[in-house]
Amino acid sequence: xxxVSYHLISSFSYPRGAASLARRGDSPSxxxxxxxxFKSSSDVNGNKFCRILACAAQTGRRQxxxxxxxxxxxxRLADEVDKNTKLSRLTLFSPCKINVFLRxxxxxxxxxxxxxxxFHVISLGDTIKFSLSPSKTKDRLSTNVPGVPVxxxxxxxxxxxxxxxxTGTNNFxxxxxxxxxxTGAGLGGGSSNAATALWAANQFSGFLVTEKELxxxxxxxxxxxxxxxxxxxxYCTGRGEVVQDLPHALPTDLPMVLIKPxxxxxxxxxxxxxxxxxxxxxxxxxxxxxxxxxxxxQDVCINDLEAPAFDVLPSLKKLKQxxxxxxxxxxxxxxxxxxxxxxxxxxxxxxxxxxxxxxxxNDIFISEASFLTRQENQWYAEPTSSTSSFSKEEMxxxxx
Numbered sequence: 001x002x003x004v005s006y007h008l009i010s011s012f013s014y015p016r017g018a019a020s021l022a023r024r025g026d027s028p029s030x031x032x033x034x035x036x037x038f039k040s041s042s043d044v045n046g047n048k049f050c051r052i053l054a055c056a057a058q059t060g061r062r063q064x065x066x067x068x069x070x071x072x073x074x075x076r077l078a079d080e081v082d083k084n085t086k087l088s089r090l091t092l093f094s095p096c097k098i099n100v101f102l103r104x105x106x107x108x109x110x111x112x113x114x115x116x117x118x119f120h121v122i123s124l125g126d127t128i129k130f131s132l133s134p135s136k137t138k139d140r141l142s143t144n145v146p147g148v149p150v151x152x153x154x155x156x157x158x159x160x161x162x163x164x165x166x167t168g169t170n171n172f173x174x175x176x177x178x179x180x181x182x183t184g185a186g187l188g189g190g191s192s193n194a195a196t197a198l199w200a201a202n203q204f205s206g207f208l209v210t211e212k213e214l215x216x217x218x219x220x221x222x223x224x225x226x227x228x229x230x231x232x233x234x235y236c237t238g239r240g241e242v243v244q245d246l247p248h249a250l251p252t253d254l255p256m257v258l259i260k261p262x263x264x265x266x267x268x269x270x271x272x273x274x275x276x277x278x279x280x281x282x283x284x285x286x287x288x289x290x291x292x293x294x295x296x297x298q299d300v301c302i303n304d305l306e307a308p309a310f311d312v313l314p315s316l317k318k319l320k321q322x323x324x325x326x327x328x329x330x331x332x333x334x335x336x337x338x339x340x341x342x343x344x345x346x347x348x349x350x351x352x353x354x355x356x357x358x359x360x361x362n363d364i365f366i367s368e369a370s371f372l373t374r375q376e377n378q379w380y381a382e383p384t385s386s387t388s389s390f391s392k393e394e395m396x397x398x399x400x
Contacts, residue, residue, distance in 0.1 A: 087204055088132045093382040094196040095125035095372055096187035097227065098258075098337040098344055100250070100291060103284040104274060104304040112223070112239045113271060116284035118291060119224075119240075120250055121232035122369040123383045124258065126193060127178040128156070130200045136172055143177040155194035158221045163201040166217055171204050182365050184264025186338025188224045195228035199379050211377070215243065232373035232380070235288055248292060250371045255349040258342050260365040261319060265309045265340035273308035280304055296346050301335035309340040316341050326352035 100118040107113055133140065139160055141150040152158060156175060164170065175197075181189030198214045215229035219241035226241045227234055233249035236242060280302045291300045310317035316336070320343050324334045330352070331345040345351070349368030355361045374380045 086206070090130045090200055090203060092128050092130070092196050092200055093125050093380050094128050094181075094189075094192045095121050095123065095380050095382075096181045096185075096189045096192055097121050097224075098187065098256075098342075099303065100296060101284065101287045101301055101335075102303045102305060102338065103282070103287070104276065104279055105284070107276065108239070113274070114238060115240060116235070116237050117240070118246075118288055119227045119230075119234050119236050121228070121372045121374075121380065122187075122256070123372045124181060124187070124367050124369045125380070125382065126181055126189065127382075128193065128196055128200070129176045129178070130197075130204070131174045132204065133172040133174050136170055139173050139175065141175045141177065143179055145177075145179040145183075148177070148179060148183070155190045155222060155225075156197045159194040159197035159218070159225075160201055162217055162221055163198055163205075166213075167205065167208055169201070169205050169208070171201065173200075173204075182260050182342075184266070185258075185260050185342045185365075186265070186336065186340045187258075187342055188227075188338065191222050191224035192228050194218065194222055194225045196379070198225075231376070233371070246292065249373050250291075250296065252371045252373065254296070254371060255347065256369050257345045257349050257351050258337075258365070258367045258369055259319065259323065259345070259351055259355065260342040261313075261315065261361070262363040262365075263313055263315065263341060265312050265316070267339040269312050270305055270308045270339040273311050274305065275308075278307060296333050298333045298335075301333040301346075303336050305339050306336045309336060313341060316343070319343055322354060323352055326354055 097119050100120055102115060102117040105114045105116055139157055141154060141156060143150060148154070152161065156177065160173065177193065179189070181187055181192075183189065195214075195218060198218055202209060202214060211229050215226045218225035218229065219239075223240040226243050227236055230243050230245045231249065233246040235244045235246060237244075282302060287300050287302065290297075306317075306320075310320075320334060320336065323331070323343055323345055327334060327345055327348070330348045330350075332347040334343065334345050336342065337344050351366050355364055355366065370383070372380060372383065
């Protein structure tokens with residue numbers, strides 16, 4: 001009988017240079033090192049996983065296949081949770097938002113600014129997977145994007161801590177954040193993640209509290225978070241935490257394109273350079289009425305943070321001007337969202353040609369999007385037609 005050699009592998013990394021070769025597609029994605037074969041593959045959803053084939057050098061010995069699959073981690077974890085638990089796993093869509101207009105109306109005694117803005121959820125978003133942890137001691141967060149904090153600096157962890165504090169529940173979670181919304185973009189991606197985490201914690205607890213309670217609590221950890229508990233379209237005032245739902249949201253079939261350079265606009269620095277005497281004098285309620293009655297137009301899409309953001313990042317001003325000039329007849333409005341650095345073009349999902357043609361925009365992020373709403377007592381659902389987002393560098397690597 002032939003002897004069997006088992007090589008137990010608990011973790012692995014590609015040989016030096018192998019991973020980059022696999023990503024670029026410059027060579028077959030099978031690499032050999034000693035007695036092991038490393039094979040990079042993807043599942044039907046496009047998730048990367050690695051098969052490690054362990055075998056002895058001599059012929060006649062049998063092969064042991066060990067599969068490392070990110071999905072398996074959550075499946076194993078859920079199996080460990082008490083089988084009597086009604087809910088052990090949950091996957092939620094975490095959409096971002098744009099500010100159709102943003103007026104800064106004054107400085108507050110607490111150091112913040114008063115604003116008046118039309119917020120609207122859009123179809124670009126992250127996916128967050130929650131699994132109940134059997135440990136009952138600590139949340140564990142992982143993400144697909146380097147540099148995103150995974151400790152209690154992350155708004156997801158802050159939201160879960162807040163929920164436990166307010167309700168006295170003791171559920172802890174393993175969370176994986178599949179991030180598609182760029183950071184430092186003025187799109188509220190982190191705030192949406194926090195709202196989604198609060199909704200998830202409440203669902204795991206059997207909807208212990210109301211949406212209104214979640215909305216009220218969420219303002220304690222972020223000014224933009226309460227908005228996501230609206231129906232998806234709202235007129236927001238105060239620091240942003242005073243949310244008035246709009247009964248008639250903007251058309252969900254109205255296309256748009258998001259264009260974000262690699263550089264971010266630090267929100268604190270943008271507000272530091274804001275001069276209230278140089279902001280718009282248009283009544284924000286006038287802007288709201290016009291937008292609701294006549295739709296989005298360039299004169300409605302006023303953002304008082306554009307001037308200080310352009311001061312922080314002059315190249316962003318140039319980008320907006322070029323999109324405006326190149327998109328005449330293509331976009332009904334071009335404006336910056338939030339404190340930047342995303343430029344939004346309303347009316348077409350396609351960016352102007354110059355962002356493809358010029359090396360200056362090699363690292364730019366581009367995404368099509370549309371407006372999105374939700375039904376009461378339901379969280380946001382990802383649109384059936386997947387939102388397309390990419391960078392020029394990714395597009396060139398795939399040969400598109």
